Amino acid sequence: MCIVSYVEKNPSYRFAFIEYLRIVAFTSVLIGHLYFNDYLTIMNSINPSVSIPLVFTKSFFAGGGSGVVIFFLISGFVISKAAGRESAKQFATRRFLRIYPMLTVSLVAYLTYLFATQGSTPQKGEIFGSFTLLGDFIGAKNQLGGVEWSLRVEVLFYLTVFAFLLLSQGNNAFRFINLKLFLISISIILFILPIFPSGSNTAVGYATIFAPVFLGGIALALYDSQKIGYLLACYLVVLSFVAAVSAQTSIRPDTLWAGPILLIGYVTFLISYVFRHRFISSKIVTLLASYTYTVYLLHNWMIPYIEQTLVKWLNLSFVLFARLLALVLFFVIVHALVTLVEQPIIRRSRRVFAEN
Secondary structure: OOHHHHHOHHHHHHOOHHHHHHHHHHHHHHHHHHHHHHHHHHHHOOOOOOOOOHHHHHHHHHHHHHHHHHHHHHHHHHHHHHOOOOOHHHHHHHHHHHHHHHHHHHHHHHHHHHHHHHHHOOHHHHHHHHHHOHHHHHOOOOOOOHHHHHHHHHHHHHHHHHHHHHHHHOOHHHHHHHHHHHHHHHHHHHOOOOOOOOOOOOOOOHHHHHHHHHHHHHHHHHHHHOOOHHHOOOOHHHHHHHHHHHHHHHHHHHHHHHHHHHHHHHHHHHHHHHOHHHHOOOOHHHHHHHHHHHHHHHHHHHHHHHHHHHHOOOOOOOOHHHHHHHHHHEEEEHHHHHHHHHHHHHHHHHHHHHHH
16 A cells, blocks of 8 residues: 555544654644753764854754744644534634633643742732733733733634634625635735834744744645645745735834744755655654643743752752653653643533534
8 A cells, every 4th residue: 555545544644644743743832931041962973074064053942932923823724624524613623612711720730830939929910911812902921931922913813714714704795805815915914014013021023023923834734735726825925925024023023033033943844845745644744733822821930949859858959850850750741731731621612513
């Protein structure tokens, strides 16, 4: 049996590349946020004369930015696939159960951590903004060690797709909308989006900068489903990248280093998609990929706290051992939360709609 026919009969195999990309993405974020300086030290000590690979990996891991770009491209791809087979009600329910239960657990843990270490918690408005992920509309500060901004952008994308599904259901007017013209119009509108969010406590302009990235994933999903052609898909992917770089350059000139990060994120996703048939799913890959969301929610504040606690309680003078042990304990916690909270809720939501 040739690999193409096997892939056609096994959709989960066909999209195994998404699982690998999720692991690559959260590794980029994890290293970029917590271990970047250690990574550079190791790279320089191994072979400081090798400059080109070091420049590439430095850009890939810097701030975890490329990982976030990959996450948004994955989201555009996966959500487009989901929107094509789900009603508005199904879409909203599944996205809600995918995002908010684990978010609630993480925020309760984070607020407990803040109270235990600082003796205080954020103001009520900020807490509301975090639990709803609508904090950008009220100028609420990002929590969870600062990573919440990307979840707010993600939720805006979900709300946009939900609104489109809601309007299109039973609306005959949508039958007359040409998909190609609609996508081209969207690609142009991305260049004139207003700056959002704009509050002093928010990640200024990040929604405007990263909104075009979702279009790159959407374009590949529609091409993969044979709803648009190769040339239009290429046009949309390129234009989404140009729109993101353009917005980043004009809105946040203080982050011009982000250009290579966007490029590397796109190239990584595109290469993975081109060679998607070569990715073989396995239990360990599926397991690690399932950690993605929980790792993202917890890593930036929990790992440093575990490290500090280990050094204090166990009087560990060997810092490297403390860091490695903290990482192991962190993934034990992540595995427990995914197994006991996240996955049961996701499975339940699937069963409910399957029964209906």
